[in-house]
Amino acid sequence: MRDKLLEIYDKLFERYSNQYWWPAATKEEVVIGAVLTQNTSWANVEKAVENLKQQGVCSFEGIYKINIEQLKIYIKPAGFFNQKAEYLKNTAKFFLENGSINGLKKRDTKILREKLLKIKGVGKETADSILLYALDKPVFVVDAYTKRLIERHNLSKNTDYDSIQRLFEENLKKDTALFNEFHALIVKNAKEFCTKKPRCNGCPLEGV
DNA sequence: CACCAGGAATGTA
DNA sequence: TACATTCATGGT
Known part of the structure; x- marks a missing residue:
């Protein structure tokens, strides 16, 4: 599972590069x-x-x-x-x-x-x-996009908040910078391919 | 027109 | 525990 998650991260990062979240002045x-x-x-x-x-x-x-x-x-x-x-x-x-x-x-x-x-x-x-x-703690943020990603790629049987969070936190190094970028990339990708039509065409996660 | 967006609280069974 | 409802604006 660790390799699967890292594959997803690498493909998203390769496509979008740094997102520099959270977009705020303070x-x-x-x-x-x-x-x-x-x-x-x-x-x-x-x-x-x-x-x-x-x-x-x-x-x-x-x-x-x-x-x-x-x-x-x-x-x-x-x-x-x-x-x-x-x-x-x-x-x-x-x-x-x-x-x-x-x-x-x-x-x-x-x-x-x-x-x-x-x-x-x-x-x-x-x-x-x-x-x-805000506090720079290595905590993985799970949102509707993250849940949809896990479901569509069949990466977990349990898709409640805590299960998905553990999936990331137990399989990846607890690294604030990594969790920061990973969540931001998931949102970036979802906005581009999961809401607009046609969906999935050209998505960097096709076939993953 | 319907549908949803970087959810959470509250109520019901 | 597991769902259903409510909250409200603005873009597609």
């Missing part, structure tokens, strides 16, 4: 984007983030202090704005009360993940995205 913006992108296209997230930047509140302090009704207006393009405004408030509060980015980076990964999952609005994928892309 680590705090990574966390904010991770919440905003829940079941939402990245283009819409960018509009919401741009609004927050123009208002000078694209930070934990900014999110924490701003009036929630005003926050809803700024993040409106990202959808689910009633929920996400509350989720962003919860997340900003958590970081401000627990040492923020640099303070939390020193903590144990497993403990950190459990604490992140207690935040209302932060599920497994969002927690893992924060761990990997």
Whole structure:
């Protein structure tokens, strides 16, 4: 399985090269984007983030202090704005009360993940995205694209979140840079060949 | 018009 | 545990 996963990685990297994720100016913006992108296209997230930047509140302090009704207006393009405004408030509060980015980076990964999952609005994928892309922890992020990849190539019997995550983490070296690039490449490839028509034609993973 | 996008919480059986 | 429903905007 290790060779299979590395074959997929190599073919994706050969096609697309470095993706330089997460696309954000600061680590705090990574966390904010991770919440905003829940079941939402990245283009819409960018509009919401741009609004927050123009208002000078694209930070934990900014999110924490701003009036929630005003926050809803700024993040409106990202959808689910009633929920996400509350989720962003919860997340900003958590970081401000627990040492923020640099303070939390020193903590144990497993403990950190459990604490992140207690935040209302932060599920497994969002927690893992924060761990990997904001806190530089070697955690593999599983999203809908990753699940579809595993299913279509029949790489695992169990396709629940934890099973797929273990598949990657137990077969690859726990390397932050590798997990960062691998997930980004999966998303890049899926956007190009799994949604647009015709599907799969010319996909670097044909026959893998 | 339908469908979905870098999910999560909540409710039901 | 395993599904179903709800949340909402904007592009294709």
